[in-house]
Amino acid sequence: MTAPEVSTCTALGGVVAQAVTRRYGLRTALNDVSLEIGRGVTGLLGRNGAGKTTLMRCLSTDLDPSSGRLEILGRNPERSGERTEIRRRLGHLPQNPTLYPHFTAFGLLDYIAVLKELGGRRRRHDEVRRVLSLVGLYDRRFTRVRRLSGGMKQRLALAGALLGEPQLLLLDEPTIGLDPEQRIRFRDLVSEFATTRTVVLSTHQIEDVEALCNGVIVLDEGRLVFTGTPAELIGQARGHVWALPERPSAGTTTWRRPDGRYRVLTPYATRPPEGYGESAEPVDPTLEDGYLLLTGAADGTAVSGSA
Numbered sequence: 001m002t003a004p005e006v007s008t009c010t011a012l013g014g015v016v017a018q019a020v021t022r023r024y025g026l027r028t029a030l031n032d033v034s035l036e037i038g039r040g041v042t043g044l045l046g047r048n049g050a051g052k053t054t055l056m057r058c059l060s061t062d063l064d065p066s067s068g069r070l071e072i073l074g075r076n077p078e079r080s081g082e083r084t085e086i087r088r089r090l091g092h093l094p095q096n097p098t099l100y101p102h103f104t105a106f107g108l109l110d111y112i113a114v115l116k117e118l119g120g121r122r123r124r125h126d127e128v129r130r131v132l133s134l135v136g137l138y139d140r141r142f143t144r145v146r147r148l149s150g151g152m153k154q155r156l157a158l159a160g161a162l163l164g165e166p167q168l169l170l171l172d173e174p175t176i177g178l179d180p181e182q183r184i185r186f187r188d189l190v191s192e193f194a195t196t197r198t199v200v201l202s203t204h205q206i207e208d209v210e211a212l213c214n215g216v217i218v219l220d221e222g223r224l225v226f227t228g229t230p231a232e233l234i235g236q237a238r239g240h241v242w243a244l245p246e247r248p249s250a251g252t253t254t255w256r257r258p259d260g261r262y263r264v265l266t267p268y269a270t271r272p273p274e275g276y277g278e279s280a281e282p283v284d285p286t287l288e289d290g291y292l293l294l295t296g297a298a299d300g301t302a303v304s305g306s307a
């Protein structure tokens with residue numbers, strides 16, 4: 001992938017990264033990452049330790065890159081005045097949000113709203129009620145945080161990120177602990193939000209990416225290995241997925257299907273594992289297949305990505 005030009009197009013709500021590297025001591029968590037993220041929902045995928053949270057923290061201006069350049073919402077986060085402007089316009093749901101347990105749900109959000117400088121008391125309270133309703137916690141507004149369930153706490157943290165209608169919303173594993181009903185509600189909320197703004201969604205839940213994202217970024221060991229649409233990522237696995245009558249010695253068996261056939265990913269070529277010929281049935285790939293092939297998780301060998 002060629003490095004995108006830093007341009008004023010990000011003023012509309014996007015992000016540009018140019019050769020961004022971030023080290024923690026000797027460990028390189030992000031390695032020469034160049035990408036462009038525009039309006040809509042972009043899914044950020046990668047194995048544990050791939051660098052997703054590090055990238056999210058750089059985009060939230062919580063962490064400075066060791067080298068390279070970022071442009072966020074048309075501003076340069078290296079300049080303190082512009083960094084403040086970016087912070088005013090972004091909502092960040094971090095991986096492990098801190099929620100003070102003795103606050104009520106309302107009180108905590110009001111506290112965050114004060115820190116976000118969301119106007120006078122009345123406007124602030126209206127905004128707190130709005131986001132509580134959005135995440136389905138309005139009825140729990142006077143419940144203390146410590147008495148909320150894990151999924152409710154996660155929704156409360158999401159409400160905090162939504163305060164003030166940010167132009168850029170960074171969500172690090174937002175659906176952890178949500179029940180199916182709440183996950184659907186989350187998808188509805190984020191997809192509506194993203195019609196006019198930018199959302200970056202870091203997740204291990206590939207179904208959420210399939211359901212929501214118009215763009216996908218895959219990181220592997222700190223490097224960008226894919227950027228494109230979900231359909232393009234699925235396309236990476238076309239011809240690599242087969243159903244076989246028995247478990248083969250080559251390829252990666254994803255699972256034994258209810259019909260007794262083995263669903264197999266073949267990273268090395270778009271043909272069935274040797275010896276199966278006619279008995280191999282081609283299977284339509286999923287986003288997960290594309291992701292597994294790209295990151296080398298299937299048979300330990302990566303196919304070439306489009307990054």
Ligand SMILES: Nc1ncnc2c1ncn2[C@@H]1O[C@H](COP(=O)(O)OP(=O)(O)OP(=O)(O)O)[C@@H](O)[C@H]1O
Binds near residue numbers: 024046047049052
């Ligand atoms: N504060 C830190 N100090 C030292 N090393 C760190 C720190 N934070 C992250 N790392 C290392 O940087 C690499 C990338 O970590 P990061 O948390 O960005 O990955 P991730 O893709 O978000 O992983 P996960 O899916 O497990 O949340 C890992 O090797 C991790 O051990």
